Amino acid sequence: MIEENEADARRQRLADDLVDGHAGFLLARANVASLAATTAALRAHGLKTRSYSVLALACHESPPSQKEVADVLRLDPSQVVVVVDDLQGRGLVERLPDSRDGRSKVLVATSRGRDVYAHARHDVSRAENAFFTILTDAQRARLNQLLRPLAFPANDPTPIEKDQQP
Amino acid sequence: MIEENEADARRQRLADDLVDGHAGFLLARANVASLAATTAALRAHGLKTRSYSVLALACHESPPSQKEVADVLRLDPSQVVVVVDDLQGRGLVERLPDSRDGRSKVLVATSRGRDVYAHARHDVSRAENAFFTILTDAQRARLNQLLRPLAFPANDPTPIEKDQQP
DNA sequence: TATTGTTATACTCTATAACTATA
DNA sequence: TATAGTTATAGAGTATAACAATA
Numbered sequence: 001m002i003e004e005n006e007a008d009a010r011r012q013r014l015a016d017d018l019v020d021g022h023a024g025f026l027l028a029r030a031n032v033a034s035l036a037a038t039t040a041a042l043r044a045h046g047l048k049t050r051s052y053s054v055l056a057l058a059c060h061e062s063p064p065s066q067k068e069v070a071d072v073l074r075l076d077p078s079q080v081v082v083v084v085d086d087l088q089g090r091g092l093v094e095r096l097p098d099s100r101d102g103r104s105k106v107l108v109a110t111s112r113g114r115d116v117y118a119h120a121r122h123d124v125s126r127a128e129n130a131f132f133t134i135l136t137d138a139q140r141a142r143l144n145q146l147l148r149p150l151a152f153p154a155n156d157p158t159p160i161e162k163d164q165q166p
Numbered sequence: 167m168i169e170e171n172e173a174d175a176r177r178q179r180l181a182d183d184l185v186d187g188h189a190g191f192l193l194a195r196a197n198v199a200s201l202a203a204t205t206a207a208l209r210a211h212g213l214k215t216r217s218y219s220v221l222a223l224a225c226h227e228s229p230p231s232q233k234e235v236a237d238v239l240r241l242d243p244s245q246v247v248v249v250v251d252d253l254q255g256r257g258l259v260e261r262l263p264d265s266r267d268g269r270s271k272v273l274v275a276t277s278r279g280r281d282v283y284a285h286a287r288h289d290v291s292r293a294e295n296a297f298f299t300i301l302t303d304a305q306r307a308r309l310n311q312l313l314r315p316l317a318f319p320a321n322d323p324t325p326i327e328k329d330q331q332p
Numbered sequence: 333t334a335t336t337g338t339t340a341t342a343c344t345c346t347a348t349a350a351c352t353a354t355a
Numbered sequence: 356t357a358t359a360g361t362t363a364t365a366g367a368g369t370a371t372a373a374c375a376a377t378a
Contacts, residue, residue, distance in 0.1 A: 245368085
């Protein structure tokens with residue numbers, strides 16, 4: 001199948017020329033691949049990336065308000081409502097009144113919600129582990145280190161560790 | 167503004183705990199930030215990331231068929247049609263008959279299309295440069311090096327994995 | 333019969349504005 | 356007045372099936 005390989009090489013050359021000088025393209029492509037892996041892992045638990053993230057926050061020792069969820073996940077408050085409605089409808093989270101602010105509602109996971117989250121997190125970790133298996137542990141740590149300032153830019157209160165070159 | 171800082175620190179802690187052990191979250195977040203930068207740069211040229219990518223491929227020395235565009239960009243062929251219709255309607259690309267396959271159509275940029283692409287590429291590069299300015303040149307190179315195998319899995323050169331679901 | 337391009341459709345995700353109740 | 360949550364809606368992106376022309 002020489003013709004097949006030639007066609008593959010052609011496509012690879014097109015892709016390479018497209019990526020050249022466009023790191024964002026690489027970022028986007030790696031992201032969709034990663035997303036596909038985690039989404040597939042979450043499907044068995046009836047969750048998507050959004051509902052999983054909201055559930056994770058609701059499991060936090062210091063549970064957040066919906067506004068905080070919107071801020072942390074960079075979602076519009078109206079989108080948070082939709083996700084929370086779904087999770088609450090399935091008995092995974094509750095909206096509790098905020099003692100310090102009558103407008104605000106605190107999101108807390110139910111015991112069933114925590115159970116679902118524990119299992120989902122396990123499977124997500126396994127899926128991510130499989131996805132990043134091409135990289136060594138040191139490389140993964142380095143990737144995280146490089147991505148963090150890009151993911152949390154500007155007014156980030158947490159210090160960004162300066163790099164140690166290889 | 168102590169209360170503000172406390173609230174920020176709280177949100178940061180929530181985000182940190184969410185990211186912990188979830189490299190995909192960092193990837194997704196860095197991607198949306200990068201996307202926002204490039205999308206803003208493309209807007210002045212009447213382009214979006216998709217149409218920009220298709221136009222870039224149409225400017226290639228060895229112009230691709232629509233099928234090849236779909237493969238390289240991992241888009242469904244029907245989605246390629248929509249983008250090409252738009253670009254062709256604005257006189258930026260042409261659909262030429264493929265001499266070797268009557269079913270196929272070769273995408274070629276017009277001279278105006280090449281002009282638009284040149285200017286757009288310049289602005290995109292500048293926007294990416296600004297976005298990645300937090301990293302040194304060496305760090306950017308290292309990031310690209312780490313992202314590449316994740317974006318282009320080695321075992322098969324041009325995988326068109328649709329949503330892999332059971 | 334298989335493939336390229338096309339059309340149509342439906343579903344998800346995202347963005348926005350307007351409303352309520354509290355502050 | 357300003358903010359948290361809610362509702363409603365429109366747009367963009369995505370997935371899928373079916374079809375015509377060609378292989």
